Amino acid sequence: MIVVLGANGQLGSAFVRLLGREAIPVTRGDLDLADTGTIVPWLEHLRPDLVINCAAYTAVDQAEKDPDTARRVNATAVGELARGTAAIGARLVTFSTDYVFDGNKGRPYVESDPTSPINVYGSTKEEGERLALEADPQALVIRTSWVMSGTHQNFIRTILRLMHAGPVRVVDDQVGRPTFADDLAAGTMRVLDAGLTGIVHLTNAGQTTWWGLSREIAAMAGLEAEVVPITTAESGRLAARPADSRLDSERLAAAGVASLPHYRESLERAVRQQLEGGVLL
Numbered sequence: 001m002i003v004v005l006g007a008n009g010q011l012g013s014a015f016v017r018l019l020g021r022e023a024i025p026v027t028r029g030d031l032d033l034a035d036t037g038t039i040v041p042w043l044e045h046l047r048p049d050l051v052i053n054c055a056a057y058t059a060v061d062q063a064e065k066d067p068d069t070a071r072r073v074n075a076t077a078v079g080e081l082a083r084g085t086a087a088i089g090a091r092l093v094t095f096s097t098d099y100v101f102d103g104n105k106g107r108p109y110v111e112s113d114p115t116s117p118i119n120v121y122g123s124t125k126e127e128g129e130r131l132a133l134e135a136d137p138q139a140l141v142i143r144t145s146w147v148m149s150g151t152h153q154n155f156i157r158t159i160l161r162l163m164h165a166g167p168v169r170v171v172d173d174q175v176g177r178p179t180f181a182d183d184l185a186a187g188t189m190r191v192l193d194a195g196l197t198g199i200v201h202l203t204n205a206g207q208t209t210w211w212g213l214s215r216e217i218a219a220m221a222g223l224e225a226e227v228v229p230i231t232t233a234e235s236g237r238l239a240a241r242p243a244d245s246r247l248d249s250e251r252l253a254a255a256g257v258a259s260l261p262h263y264r265e266s267l268e269r270a271v272r273q274q275l276e277g278g279v280l281l
């Protein structure tokens with residue numbers, strides 16, 4: 001039995017689509033991860049074979065104002081999940097982020113690079129990685145970046161709406177790798193099948209800035225909006241962001257696991273899906 005936590009989110013719903021009837025979708029209403037004391041008993045009662053944890057406190061700026069909730073969901077709860085899976089002999093896969101790095105390396109980060117988060121969200125996710133692997137050394141922690149999809153509220157939907165209304169200002173000094181939820185879900189199953197444990201980096205190939213990505217989205221949508229490049233400082237966001245958080249993997253090729261394709265094809269599909277969903281109405 002496979003349970004997918006965070007089943008209403010971008011990545012969770014991609015797993016539910018991919019696994020179909022094999023997956024039991026679990027939402028906050030079924031198991032609130034902030035209620036950390038309930039996690040191990042819940043797992044002991046259900047006794048799944050595989051737990052795919054896509055739930056997380058993902059509001060990066062809000063986490064600066066509410067670090068306790070972010071830490072409970074992204075760190076303590078992940079440790080409890082791992083304690084539970086270790087106790088019942090289930091596999092656990094949980095997701096982490098490029099934001100565990102400070103972005104100053106100047107080259108893509110690999111799994112063995114030291115972490116150094118610069119915001120609350122990144123710190124809580126880093127703690128979650130550590131707690132997961134301490135409690136269940138067989139757990140798989142997939143670090144990914146800039147997660148998007150054609151189905152949810154995300155950067156693509158926001159930028160399409162804004163561009164439709166007029167000129168937009170978009171940050172051009174953060175470099176990363178957009179990663180599409182469907183590609184990530186399929187890739188994660190391949191990593192699991194290969195039997196990898198510990199930390200693995202998994203993103204779509206390619207790199208861009210948020211400004212570059214906006215220009216691609218505009219072209220794909222046939223919008224002629226003016227997209228003005230600005231700096232992170234000018235964006236006035238609450239949480240600091242790493243300037244260059246590109247992830248590479250030093251483990252996937254060695255394990256014979258195919259890397260994910262370039263993000264562009266999935267971006268085109270996601271833009272189409274968002275437009276068909278009426279995002280400009």
Ligand SMILES: NC(=O)c1ccc[n+]([C@@H]2O[C@H](COP(=O)([O-])OP(=O)(O)OC[C@H]3O[C@@H](n4cnc5c(N)ncnc54)[C@H](OP(=O)(O)O)[C@@H]3O)[C@@H](O)[C@H]2O)c1
Nearest residue numbers: 006008009010011028032033034055056058095097146147
């Ligand atoms: N989004 C990104 O750019 C990005 C980048 C790097 C890594 N990641 C990581 O990738 C994973 C998937 O991200 P995503 O983009 O799919 O996130 P998402 O769309 O924001 O979904 C997160 C899910 O977690 C659920 N959740 C939040 N708090 C919960 C709680 N207390 N109890 C139970 N469920 C709770 C949410 O439930 P509700 O629907 O009820 O709110 C939501 O369904 C996460 O681990 C995230 O940290 C994301």
